[in-house]
Amino acid sequence: EKKKITKICCIGAGYVGGPTMAVIAQKCPHIQVTVVDINQARIDAWNDENLENLPVYEPDLDQVVAEARGRNLFFSTEVDTVIKEAEMVFISVNTPTKTYGEGKGQAADLKWIELCARQIAAASDSDKIVVEKSTLPVRTAEAVKDILRNTGGGVKFQILSNPEFLAEGTAVEDLQQADRVLIGGENSPEGKEAIQALVDIYAHWIPREKILTTNVWSSELSKLTANAVLAQRVSSINSLSELCEATEADIDEVSRAIGADSRIGKKFLKASVGFGGSCFQKDILNLVYISRSYGLTEVADYWEQVIKMNDHQKGRFAKKIIKSLYNTVSGKKIAFLGWAFKKDTNDTRESAAIYVADHLLNEKAIISVYDPKVKEKQIQFDLNCLQTRSEEENRSLVNVEVDPYEVCKDSHAVAILTEWDEFKTYDWQKIYDSMLKPAQVFDGRNILDHEALRKIGFRVYAIGKS
Numbered sequence: 001e002k003k004k005i006t007k008i009c010c011i012g013a014g015y016v017g018g019p020t021m022a023v024i025a026q027k028c029p030h031i032q033v034t035v036v037d038i039n040q041a042r043i044d045a046w047n048d049e050n051l052e053n054l055p056v057y058e059p060d061l062d063q064v065v066a067e068a069r070g071r072n073l074f075f076s077t078e079v080d081t082v083i084k085e086a087e088m089v090f091i092s093v094n095t096p097t098k099t100y101g102e103g104k105g106q107a108a109d110l111k112w113i114e115l116c117a118r119q120i121a122a123a124s125d126s127d128k129i130v131v132e133k134s135t136l137p138v139r140t141a142e143a144v145k146d147i148l149r150n151t152g153g154g155v156k157f158q159i160l161s162n163p164e165f166l167a168e169g170t171a172v173e174d175l176q177q178a179d180r181v182l183i184g185g186e187n188s189p190e191g192k193e194a195i196q197a198l199v200d201i202y203a204h205w206i207p208r209e210k211i212l213t214t215n216v217w218s219s220e221l222s223k224l225t226a227n228a229v230l231a232q233r234v235s236s237i238n239s240l241s242e243l244c245e246a247t248e249a250d251i252d253e254v255s256r257a258i259g260a261d262s263r264i265g266k267k268f269l270k271a272s273v274g275f276g277g278s279c280f281q282k283d284i285l286n287l288v289y290i291s292r293s294y295g296l297t298e299v300a301d302y303w304e305q306v307i308k309m310n311d312h313q314k315g316r317f318a319k320k321i322i323k324s325l326y327n328t329v330s331g332k333k334i335a336f337l338g339w340a341f342k343k344d345t346n347d348t349r350e351s352a353a354i355y356v357a358d359h360l361l362n363e364k365a366i367i368s369v370y371d372p373k374v375k376e377k378q379i380q381f382d383l384n385c386l387q388t389r390s391e392e393e394n395r396s397l398v399n400v401e402v403d404p405y406e407v408c409k410d411s412h413a414v415a416i417l418t419e420w421d422e423f424k425t426y427d428w429q430k431i432y433d434s435m436l437k438p439a440q441v442f443d444g445r446n447i448l449d450h451e452a453l454r455k456i457g458f459r460v461y462a463i464g465k466s
């Protein structure tokens with residue numbers, strides 16, 4: 001008979017698991033959705049009365065949580081109990097790049113996924129559909145399946161791949177109005193039944209023709225390559241930005257001209273200080289690693305270049321600041337507006353700001369940071385993770401303020417690292433008056449009115465403009 005899903009468990013209450021489950025719960029009031037995590041503080045934050053304390057900041061997420069939480073959306077640390085009761089279990093744990101051993105710096109660390117699989121196997125006493133939500137390298141499902149089927153003691157598992165395509169900052173909108181939903185599963189009667197059960201859930205709000213079903217490997221690989229192709233567009237435009245700076249062309253004009261071709265399209269052609277985020281770099285490194293492991297050297301080299309160009313773009317921006325400040329930033333205050341990897345998120349993973357800061361700190365600059373959503377603790381944590389210098393040094397060289405005008409005051413330069421809308425509305429005359437002269441602005445996101453700034457007296461550097 002047809003499987004009817006009444007209870008869903010999601011393992012991992014992070015940037016993917018939290019918003020995704022909140023929207024599923026909102027759209028399917030008859031399904032009980034429980035998100036579990038081993039991190040008690042995170043679960044407490046998801047359960048906080050005050051919606052401003054949710055651990056993930058996303059526009060409109062608070063409203064979705066307010067609507068569903070306590071009705072059919074729950075957050076808990078009772079991992080085993082919740083797994084046991086669910087008919088469908090999503091795996092939404094983090095899969096960072098390995099920091100040790102074979103594949104260090106490239107392959108995905110599957111430790112957490114394996115732990116998850118073993119935990120599901122141990123906790124289950126009835127058949128379950130297990131859905132991979134995390135970005136996983138191709139053939140991970142195979143490993144998960146192997147563990148589940150060999151340790152599950154008679155319980156039957158179907159494994160689906162259902163990659164997440166939401167972008168941070170627009171997560172709720174991306175989930176509610178997805179371009180497509182991708183579901184990969186086995187081509188057996190049981191596999192098809194499992195696929196159908198998940199299709200039925202999404203069909204509550206996603207038009208059926210936008211729900212694509214494939215085999216498991218295609219689905220897993222599509223997630224990696226979607227991100228690789230998006231990142232490639234950014235690296236392509238960023239590579240051209242350097243050429244524009246050396247010539248008389250303007251990258252925003254070039255981008256508009258290229259994007260007007262319907263075969264190319266205008267999205268994702270914004271030059272920047274470099275892409276960040278938890279996915280792009282990790283997924284490409286993974287793609288490169290997989291290609292190499294199959295002996296496909298040219299394929300691996302081709303995609304690796306996207307990362308190299310991104311590293312170059314971040315380094316180039318830092319060098320530009322140093323050069324413009326007469327080749328020495330030692331002891332000079334430099335203001336950072338923005339730390340998140342993009343606007344409308346509090347996520348800082350792989351943010352260009354971290355690497356630009358590190359570069360400048362190596363030159364003994366003093367950095368003052370303002371970001372509307374990122375807290376001081378996170379900024380220090382991000383720098384400490386690089387292990388470039390002691391925590392004490394990072395604390396003494398980097399200070400974080402809650403007032404952007406304080407951050408800019410007495411600085412030699414202001415650098416825009418994130419494209420937060422509020423930066424455009426600041427009183428730039430006031431900022432100019434409070435800075436050391438010549439006052440310089442380095443717009444790493446090309447969001448400010450450069451002509452207006454020059455009129456005030458600023459020296460302005462922008463990406464891809466001569």
Ligand code: UDX
Nearest residue numbers: 164165166167168268269270272275276277279341342
């Ligand atoms: C990405 C994918 O878009 C999403 O589909 C996937 O599920 C997860 O990875 P995310 O990393 O959250 O999402 O944000 P995204 O909007 O893709 O931006 C990634 C980085 O690229 C940001 O640092 C952003 O500033 C940068 N970027 C993006 C540019 O520099 N220029 C652009 O034109 C677009």
Ligand code: UDX
Nearest residue numbers: 225229254255256257258259260261262263264265266
């Ligand atoms: C191209 C540009 O499209 C056009 O705008 C420009 O003015 C001249 O160069 P053209 O070379 O005539 O036009 O044909 P195009 O359709 O772009 O195809 C170029 C090559 O790419 C062909 O060999 C085509 O078979 C190949 N191609 C195109 C693919 O292999 N896959 C595709 O998805 C698209």
Ligand code: ADP
Nearest residue numbers: 012013014015016017037038039093094112116
């Ligand atoms: P993502 O961006 O993929 O959502 P996050 O790091 O934001 O990544 O979230 C992943 C979450 O998964 C973290 O909160 C982490 O505590 C949780 N997690 C990792 N392993 C397990 C596990 N075995 N059981 C429960 N939760 C886990």
